[in-house]
Amino acid sequence: MADVKPFQCIRPKREVAGRIAALPYDVYNREEAKKEIQREPLSFLRIDRAETQFENSVDTYDNRVYEMAGNLLEGMITDGLFVTETKECYYIYELIMNGRSQTGLVACASIDDYLHNVIKKHENTREEKELDRIRHVDTCNAQTGPIFLAYRSREEINQIIDEVKQGEALYDFQSTDGIIHHVWVITEEDKVREIRNAFDGVGSIYIADGHHRAASAVKVGLKRREANPGCNGREEFNYFLSVLFPEDQLMIMPYNRVIKDLNGNKLSEFIEKVKAYFEVSLLGEHPYAPEEKGCFGMYIGGCWYKLTAHENIRNNADPVEVLDVSILQNYILCNILGIKDPRTDKRIDFIGGIRGLSELEKRVNTDMKIAFSMYPTSITELFAVSDAGKLMPPKSTWFEPKLRSGLFIHKLG
The missing domain is CATH 3.30.1760 (Conserved hypothetical protein from pyrococcus furiosus pfu- 392566-001, domain 2)
Structure with a gap:
């Protein structure tokens, strides 16, 4: 049984969503990230790669970099570039690349499901890469880049998502790489309840992309549990930001x-x-x-x-x-x-x-x-390796299109 919950999202105002949304932080090196921010000053890379706000003499992992990330995020919220939902919601996120669509559910996954292998991995992680995102999440008090998860398609979830997509989109923009992005919000309590109940019947969820971010989110959650011995397990730090896709919609490239x-x-x-x-x-x-x-x-x-x-x-x-x-x-x-x-x-x-x-x-x-x-490695092969409790060789899968950061922010408390 997978615990996939709605959350009170912080998200960009509609008119600036396309400008803020950014490719994942690890797609760029430092100079490439700087150039992208020069091209688009509102890019969320300013927060995800806050070393771009300093001279190159300042180390990427300097404490000032993480403090800057937190300050920039709070500043954009204060300046009104982001809005905070008044209730817990799910979101539908569709990406269209070269005419091919894939649609996922934006939600929060449970760190306990990760620890108990309901959320399955197929890659090892490296400590230095984990530490970077641990410090980023902890200092910002927020998860800003969603984990790319996959699950075996379920008709009851597909039906709700298809119905929601008939309504007006919250966001509708095309990024500079030609990918079209659509987002819908699910606020109706009955639909929220149906989706959460439907995931109760999902036995396994698989990390498609974002092993380091997932591991980092879990370690931040465990750290906060230790600091709050009276916590009940429902606090936001017990969950991490995700987009969950049915496996039949995903494309893996070589x-x-x-x-x-x-x-x-x-x-x-x-x-x-x-x-x-x-x-x-x-x-x-x-x-x-x-x-x-x-x-x-x-x-x-x-x-x-x-x-x-x-x-x-x-x-x-x-x-x-x-x-x-x-x-x-x-x-x-x-x-x-x-x-x-x-x-x-x-x-x-x-x-x-x-x-x-x-x-x-x-x-x-x-x-x-x-x-x-x-x-290309198939999603069926990825599931088989994960179900066997084994690991793939490094760089086995390349998923496209890439999820954008900055569209959905999950505060930890």
């Missing part, structure tokens, strides 16, 4: 790989070693995006190749080992190229599928030696 060298192999030697695990077909200059599991594109020396994993490799029953990202990692990146830990090895880089095959060619023609195009 997460491609580029490698700096051939680990001392000549090209001919490397190809022969690959043939021990894959059928290798030379395609020439024609870029190749895999069309099925077990197939990979490889670009090196100005030529594309199609790699097809041998049958015994493709038929592994283990939900992690059968993933294409695992096959590539185990048989080529590790066995041949010597990349044992892709999390820490400086010879590998990861390219989101949204950037296309031309980006792979560009990297190989500049600072890398070889690129691999991937078939």
Whole structure:
């Protein structure tokens, strides 16, 4: 039984919502974030990446940065750029990319569901990344970037959402990357009750994107429980901001790989070693995006190749080992190229599928030696790994479109 509750949201005024809404904080480096804020001074990046308000000599994790984030948030609320709902509500958030729509429910998920594995993970987190968001959430006393969650589609929830979408949208704007955003608010007590009751029947929820933000929100909640021994579990710090999508609406793009060298192999030697695990077909200059599991594109020396994993490799029953990202990692990146830990090895880089095959060619023609195009991990595979209590290799999934920060703010108290 999943505890998915409405909340008293702080949100932008309608006329500035499109200007405030920002891509997630970790999409940008510091200089890119500065440029985006120069382009749009109201961007929520000012708060999510408050180091942009200082000279580069000030460290990203300086205490002043987090204090600035809290002050900026309170200042925008005081200045009337945000409004606070008078009651607890749910929201419907639709994103349309290239004509394809996906619609989720904006709500608060329970930290107890996270701790008790009702909310399931498929990635490890890194402590330094957690600490940054812990300090940000704690200092702002608010969660500002929603966690991207998925669940198995339920008709009773879909019906309510479809009905609400027939009404007038609260927000309707197109962001600079071409994504169309629609938001509706659910205030009617009967609909709120129906949705909450419907999620009581959801046995598992899955983190699609935002493992570090989720872990950070949980740790802030536990910290506040410890500081408030008389709490009853219903306080806002016991919940974290989320957007929950039925799995049949989600699109996962590939997460491609580029490698700096051939680990001392000549090209001919490397190809022969690959043939021990894959059928290798030379395609020439024609870029190749895999069309099925077990197939990979490889670009090196100005030529594309199609790699097809041998049958015994493709038929592994283990939900992690059968993933294409695992096959590539185990048989080529590790066995041949010597990349044992892709999390820490400086010879590998990861390219989101949204950037296309031309980006792979560009990297190989500049600072890398070889690129691999991937078939995307499916949401079914993500569920299978999470249900087995296992973890995917790093950079296994790339979800598009990205949820915006700053549209929904959840105060912790």
